[in-house]
Amino acid sequence: MRRGVIAVAMVVVGFALQAVTYLFLATPIGKPTSVRFSNPRVPFAPALFILGVMLVFIAAIVYELLPERGDRRGREGEGS
Amino acid sequence: MAQQAQPLPYGVGRTSRTWVAWAVLLAALAIAGWYGWSREITEGMIVTGLRNIGPMGGATWGLDVAFVVYWVGVSFAGITVAALIRLANLTALKPIARMAEALTVIALVLAAFAVMYDLGQPFRGIVNLFHYARPQSPFFGTFTLVISGYLFASLVYLYLDGRADAAELAKVPSRLQWFHRLWAAGYRGTPAERARHDRTAFWLAIAIVPLLVTAHSTLGFVFGLQVGRPGWYSALQAPAFVLLAGVSGVGMLIAIAAVVRRTVPGAELPERVFHWLGTALLILLLAYLYFMVVEILTNLYTGAERERDVTRELLFGDFAPIYWASVACFVVSAALLILRFVRRTAALPLLVAAGVLVNLGAIGKRYLIVVPSQTHGTLLPYGTGSYAPTWVEYIEVIGLFALGALLLALFAKVFPILPLNRATEGGDAA
Amino acid sequence: MRDVARYGMVIDLDRCTGCRGCMESCKIENNTPQGSYWMYVFRFEEGEFPGTKVRFLPRPCQHCDNAPCVKVCPVGARYKREDGLVATDWERCIGCRYCEVACPYGVNTFNWGHPEEHYYGDWNAEDVAPEVRGTVPAWDNPSLDLPYGPEQRHIAGGGHLKGVVDKCTFCVQRVEHDLDPACVQNCPVRALVFGDLDDPESEVSKILQRRPSFRLLEEAGTEPRVHYVGGAPPSAETKQIEPAKAEV
Numbered sequence: 140m141r142r143g144v145i146a147v148a149m150v151v152v153g154f155a156l157q158a159v160t161y162l163f164l165a166t167p168i169g170k171p172t173s174v175r176f177s178n179p180r181v182p183f184a185p186a187l188f189i190l191g192v193m194l195v196f197i198a199a200i201v202y203e204l205l206p207e208r209g210d211r212r213g214r215e216g217e218g219s
Numbered sequence: 220m221a222q223q224a225q226p227l228p229y230g231v232g233r234t235s236r237t238w239v240a241w242a243v244l245l246a247a248l249a250i251a252g253w254y255g256w257s258r259e260i261t262e263g264m265i266v267t268g269l270r271n272i273g274p275m276g277g278a279t280w281g282l283d284v285a286f287v288v289y290w291v292g293v294s295f296a297g298i299t300v301a302a303l304i305r306l307a308n309l310t311a312l313k314p315i316a317r318m319a320e321a322l323t324v325i326a327l328v329l330a331a332f333a334v335m336y337d338l339g340q341p342f343r344g345i346v347n348l349f350h351y352a353r354p355q356s357p358f359f360g361t362f363t364l365v366i367s368g369y370l371f372a373s374l375v376y377l378y379l380d381g382r383a384d385a386a387e388l389a390k391v392p393s394r395l396q397w398f399h400r401l402w403a404a405g406y407r408g409t410p411a412e413r414a415r416h417d418r419t420a421f422w423l424a425i426a427i428v429p430l431l432v433t434a435h436s437t438l439g440f441v442f443g444l445q446v447g448r449p450g451w452y453s454a455l456q457a458p459a460f461v462l463l464a465g466v467s468g469v470g471m472l473i474a475i476a477a478v479v480r481r482t483v484p485g486a487e488l489p490e491r492v493f494h495w496l497g498t499a500l501l502i503l504l505l506a507y508l509y510f511m512v513v514e515i516l517t518n519l520y521t522g523a524e525r526e527r528d529v530t531r532e533l534l535f536g537d538f539a540p541i542y543w544a545s546v547a548c549f550v551v552s553a554a555l556l557i558l559r560f561v562r563r564t565a566a567l568p569l570l571v572a573a574g575v576l577v578n579l580g581a582i583g584k585r586y587l588i589v590v591p592s593q594t595h596g597t598l599l600p601y602g603t604g605s606y607a608p609t610w611v612e613y614i615e616v617i618g619l620f621a622l623g624a625l626l627l628a629l630f631a632k633v634f635p636i637l638p639l640n641r642a643t644e645g646g647d648a649a
Numbered sequence: 650m651r652d653v654a655r656y657g658m659v660i661d662l663d664r665c666t667g668c669r670g671c672m673e674s675c676k677i678e679n680n681t682p683q684g685s686y687w688m689y690v691f692r693f694e695e696g697e698f699p700g701t702k703v704r705f706l707p708r709p710c711q712h713c714d715n716a717p718c719v720k721v722c723p724v725g726a727r728y729k730r731e732d733g734l735v736a737t738d739w740e741r742c743i744g745c746r747y748c749e750v751a752c753p754y755g756v757n758t759f760n761w762g763h764p765e766e767h768y769y770g771d772w773n774a775e776d777v778a779p780e781v782r783g784t785v786p787a788w789d790n791p792s793l794d795l796p797y798g799p800e801q802r803h804i805a806g807g808g809h810l811k812g813v814v815d816k817c818t819f820c821v822q823r824v825e826h827d828l829d830p831a832c833v834q835n836c837p838v839r840a841l842v843f844g845d846l847d848d849p850e851s852e853v854s855k856i857l858q859r860r861p862s863f864r865l866l867e868e869a870g871t872e873p874r875v876h877y878v879g880g881a882p883p884s885a886e887t888k889q890i891e892p893a894k895a896e897v
Contacts, residue, residue, distance in 0.1 A: 161354055165352070165353065165354050165359075166351070166352075166353040166354065166355065166725055168353075168354055168355045169355075170714075170715055171716065171719040171720065171728065171729040172714075172729060172731070173729065173730070173731045174728050174729075174730060174731070174798070174799075174800040174802075176353075176355070176719070176725075176728065176729070177353070177719070177722070177725030177726075177727070177728030177729075178351070178725055179350075179351055179352075179353075179725075182350060183349060183350050184352075185348065185349055185350070185351070185352035185359070185362070185363060186349045186350075188363050189349075189363050189367045189368065192363065192364070192367065192368035192371065192372075193367075193368070193371050195426065196371055196372045196375040196423070196426070197375070199375055199379060199419050199422070199423050200375060200378070200379065202415070202419055203379055203382070203412075203415055203416060203419050204404055204405075262762060262763070263760070263761055263762040263763055263811040263812060264744075264759070264761050264811075264812065265761035265762035265811075265897060269761075270684075270761070270897065271684070271685070271749065271755075271757070271758050271759055271761075271895075272749060272750065272752075272755045272757075273689070273754075273755025273756065273757075273893065274684075274686045274689050274755070274893040274895045275684055275758075275893070275894065275895045275896070275897070276892060276893050276894040276895075279746045279749045279750060279759060280746065280750055337745070338743055338744050338745055338812070339742075339743065339744015339745070339746070339759065339760070339811065339812025339813055339814075340742065340743045340744045340812040340813060341743075343743055344743035344744070344745070347724045347741060347743050348723060348724060348743070350724075351723075351724040351725050351741065352723055352724060353722065353723060353724065353725050355720055355721075356720065356721045356722060356723040356747070357721065358721070358723035358745065358747060359723060362723065441747075444721075445717065445721075445750065445751050446717060446753060446869045446870065446871075447717055447750075447751055447752055447753030447754070447869060447871075448750060448751070448753075524885045593750060597755050598753045598754070598755075598866055598869070599691070599708065599753075599754055599755060599865070599866070599883065600691070600693070600883050600887050600888055600889055601691075601755060601889065601892065601893040602888070602889050602891070602892020602893050602894070603892055604892075604894075
């Protein structure tokens with residue numbers, strides 16, 4: 140279950156990162172009335188957004204690849 | 220362990236003289252495309268046929284932009300087919316899963332190149348997009364969701380879906396064994412692992428489909444939100460983009476599957492696969508033709524003056540040859556597909572012809588979306604403009620097709636292009 | 650806190666003679682390369698002979714309040730200043746030309762080649778030297794390389810480097826020193842007027858109070874800062890005497 144928890148956590152964090160970056164860290168959206176609408180609030184916010192997207196999908200790799208505790212013992216008994 | 224290595228399946232690791240000859244030709248064309256780009260970088264985009272809208276009477280977005288849209292469109296079908304195999308349990312289509320996944324990844328790489336070709340400051344562009352990209356611009360979605368997110372998601376999907384095959388190949392000593400071991404990452408094929416992969420693939424498929432619909436819609440929004448460009452400003456753009464993406468992607472997949480069937484040793488692609496693809500293509504094509512009719516009717520009826528001008532140029536004016544050629548491609552394809560569907564003939568050549576034709580039609584249509592609204596669609600009366608691509612743009616286009624084919628050919632030589640036949644794959648009974 | 654001006658321009662179409670002096674002075678002031686015309690003057694012909702009418706329409710960048718070009722710029726190189734000028738930061742621009750396709754007015758110019766190969770005028774030529782009398786050539790004008798505004802971005806002048814977009818800046822390098830844009834300054838019939846629309850004593854405000862005005866392509870919702878008095882907006886039948894085809 141550990142792997143499942145980690146994977147779900149990564150998905151949640153990934154989406155949260157995307158939402159937070161899009162709404163609060165990247166350049167504000169709105170009718171442009173000043174230079175504020177041309178600069179991100181946090182530099183490289185778009186990179187953070189992409190990181191969030193990537194986290195969601197890396198969760199899948201983590202879920203499949205992360206060894207469970209006790210797996211090694213179980214695997215020895217099975218053929219391929 | 221010094222035994223004779225068994226041959227790997229589907230020609231992996233073995234190259235014939237024909238293959239090498241093709242690879243060399245494709246590499247040469249790809250390099251030629253990059254040479255064209257190098258001229259853009261050193262001399263500026265003046266080497267293209269693009270020019271400013273307005274007092275220069277030109278089009279500032281041309282062939283390269285049309286192909287950005289085209290390649291992103293083609294990438295749609297690949298992963299959608301792979302995802303649908305999982306979600307709708309379309310086991311009949313499993314044989315094409317791998318080439319579909321590869322097609323998506325390769326098409327997105329080509330799209331990324333096409334974007335670079337079109338930027339005036341491409342290297343500054345990479346840095347500045349990561350640094351400053353604005354969510355309000357439709358390009359934000361194109362850059363983050365499409366080129367970065369969608370490409371990454373497709374790579375993850377391809378990687379995970381291929382692990383079982385990689386594990387099979389990793390058992391065989393070969394020059395590529397290290398690569399297969401790396402990809403397999405300890406996959407043993409236990410029931411637990413298979414079940415886990417099924418769950419993961421299922422959820423990945425569910426996650427990827429909204430991502431790619433958003434991504435293609437964003438690309439449609441790049442055009443559809445522009446009030447200043449008659450012919451672009453339309454609510455239909457986003458859905459039309461998604462549909463034409465499906466059409467061109469499925470068509471490309473058919474063509475690739477046919478080539479694989481002919482050239483890859485041992486590749487058995489049952490007729491069922493092609494039948495499904497043909498049906499899917501027909502449905503998407505008919506839907507897209509419907510969109511085209513709606514668009515034309517709306518613009519011609521009592522459309523705003525400039526919309527009507529642009530539409531008239533498409534139907535009867537400067538762009539009529541390309542327009543009607545594209546329509547012909549679509550209509551003939553539809554006819555071929557309907558014929559195949561109704562007569563239930565196994566005429567693969569007809570299907571491949573349809574697949575190729577819809578792609579030609581899609582290329583024409585992408586070009587027609589991009590250019591006429593600039594040369595003939597200025598809201599202020601500058602006069603009629605013109606645009607003709609130069610050799611730089613043509614060689615870049617050819618180079619990208621060659622690069623795509625080369626990447627696919629290389630992939631097929633390091634990894635099986637068809638999923639290996641395993642009795643208990645994904646929970647199905649043998 | 651200093652009140653920020655709300656700059657705008659008023660163009661009197663009854664006065665414009667189509668001399669295109671504004672186009673020339675813009676080019677010399679801002680160093681735009683060959684084929685790039687930030688200020689552009691339409692020359693229209695309407696009607697059938699013998700009832701033909703010829704009229705002219707100067708078209709700078711409209712510096713819209715709801716500018717489509719600002720909205721679509723992927724990296725924020727194109728932005729709206731508080732005083733209303735829509736500026737282009739040539740240090741940030743990546744040359745995607747999205748602003749150019751988004752603009753309903755067609756005011757954007759892209760630097761297709763190396764701009765230094767396409768600058769205008771040999772300041773040292775025999776017939777030119779006595780006219781310019783040792784002034785600094787446009788491409789050496791240091792004020793075009795400086796950053797401007799509280800945000801200190803590089804937004805003045807054109808032809809800085811290949812592969813970026815630029816457009817009319819309302820001569821920001823002049824406006825920052827309380828001068829009029831070059832086109833306004835050089836118009837021989839004072840058809841162009843520039844000033845603070847929020848100042849009721851400014852010439853632009855006074856003209857707009859006195860005379861009915863229109864803006865170009867109002868239906869596009871761009872809220873331009875350029876107002877036209879006299880004349881009429883181009884209609885569906887309006888055509889230029891010759892189609893525009895500047896070459897780079």
